[in-house]
Amino acid sequence: MTRRVQYTSNGDIDQLHLAEVAFPEVGEGQVLVTVLYAGLNPLDWKMLQGGRFGSVETASGNGVDFSGVVASVGEGVTDFTPGDLVYGGLPKQAQTEQLLITDPADRLDRIPRGLGVDTAGGLYVAGRTAVAGIRALRLSEGDTLFVSGASGGVGIIVAQLARNLGARVIGSASQGNHALLESLGIEPVTYGEGLWDRVSELATDGIQAAYSTQGEDEITGMIDLGIPADRIVSIGAGPTVAEKYGVSIDGEARARRDDMVWLGQAIAYGHVHVPIARVFDAEEVHDAYRHLLTAHPAGKVLLRFPAKPLTDQQRAHLT
Ligand SMILES: NC(=O)c1ccc[n+]([C@@H]2O[C@H](COP(=O)([O-])OP(=O)(O)OC[C@H]3O[C@@H](n4cnc5c(N)ncnc54)[C@H](OP(=O)(O)O)[C@@H]3O)[C@@H](O)[C@H]2O)c1
Incomplete structure (x- = not known):
């Protein structure tokens, strides 16, 4: 037997529990991964709630991002x-001690030297979304970009990739995360009432592009600020805003197969920093999601599965 985070009916975080399930058998062409870290995303919570992500009929696994x-x-x-260290993504399955990958060519990559196994475990959804979004923004050196939710999993990568392309980046976040953004060369503003006045005060020469992680109101605010709709990417307001406002909704679905490898190397080489806000043990899965959704974490929140006891060979090294 092995353990996985699962839920048997849609609802809130309390539906999640650690369950004992049968140990998966490895078939032809398949890879079995012992998961070490599983990153949390707002997407997991949306899937758990059901709605447009469909409802569960039988017990479902949880989470997408993993490394191991x-x-x-x-x-x-x-x-x-x-023995290979690997990372990837598998919707509604990742948060398990033993993860069976039936299509490794599409789902799995080796962790490049220099990329931490922990960081790698929280990259799949946010990282692929950010790289796809950056392509859609069509940035040039000297552009000014506004990124909302710049302290979040996606925004913090978008903002740094834009800085690497020579853009000036203004990013919204709550006050507690401003120092982090400043340390990464991102000019912070506080979201909420008066946001667009604060942004205008900073960007006296105008803003050429914007990345929106929030709802529809944010898109109208960006358009009112004079940002051309075809230079706005929205990932948080659903699919209808594309037709309604002419903005791009290039999210994770537009990622390319090699985006993870590319981003993993960019992080390993120091071009992008992905902070880890907090690591929870798998047993603390409720607290982990509450932290993600309410504590304004500075970076990724991860679940950790326990490392296996040392092998005889490893023990021999210590004696
Ligand atoms: N379409 C896609 O393919 C796709 C892919 C990935 C994610 N998404 C969606 O994109 C959104 C962001 O994802 P994420 O992984 O970056 O989430 P996250 O890690 O939870 O980050 C959320 C960000 O939003 C900020 N924020 C919170 N409340 C806000 C408000 N009222 N106004 C403005 N900013 C606010 C947070 O700032 P503080 O923490 O500093 O307060 C934080 O920077 C989620 O809704 C997610 O489901 C869509």
């Missing part, structure tokens, strides 16, 4: 070997 170590490979697998 290859435990075993099925016949015919040549790209991975046991």
Whole structure:
């Protein structure tokens, strides 16, 4: 048996629980990963609630992002070997001790040297979304970009990629996260009442592009500020805003297969910093989601599954 976070009916965070499930068997072409870290995303919570993400009929796994170590490979697998450190994403499945990957060519990559296993475990959704969004923003050196939710999982990557392309970046976040943004070369503003006045005061020469992580009101605010609709990317207001306002909704669905590898290397080489706000043990999954949704975390929130006891070979090194 192994353990996974699961839920049997849609609802709120309290529906999540750690359940004992059968240990998955590895078949031909498949890879079994012992998960070490599983990143949390608002998307997991939206899926848990059901709605447009569909409702669950039977017990469902939870979470998308993961990192870990290859435990075993099925016949015919040549790209991975046991012991490889890997990361990837698998919707409604990632938060489990033993994760069976049936399509490793599409789902799994080796963690590049220099990228932490913890950081890698929180990258899939936010990282791929950010890279796809940056392409859609069509930034040039000297552009000014406004990023909402710049302290969040997606925004903090978008903002730094834009800085790497030579853009000036103004990012909204709550006051407690302003120092973090400043340390990354992002000019912070507080969201809420008076946001657009504060942004205008900072950007006296205008804003060429914007990345919106929030609702429809934010998009109208950006358009009123004079930002061209075709230079606004929205990931938080649903699909209808594309037709209604002419903005782009290039989110994770527009990511390319190699975006994770590209971003993993960019982080390993120091171009992008992805802070880890807090790590929770898998047993603390309720607290972990509450932290993500209410505590304004500075960076990613991760679940950690316990490392296995040392092997005899590892023990021998210590004696
Ligand atoms: N379409 C897609 O493909 C796609 C992909 C990924 C994510 N998303 C969606 O994009 C959104 C952001 O995702 P994420 O992973 O970055 O979330 P996250 O890590 O939870 O970050 C949320 C960000 O929003 C900020 N924020 C909170 N309340 C706000 C408000 N009232 N006004 C403005 N900013 C506010 C937070 O700032 P503070 O913490 O500093 O207060 C934080 O920077 C979520 O709704 C998510 O579901 C969509």
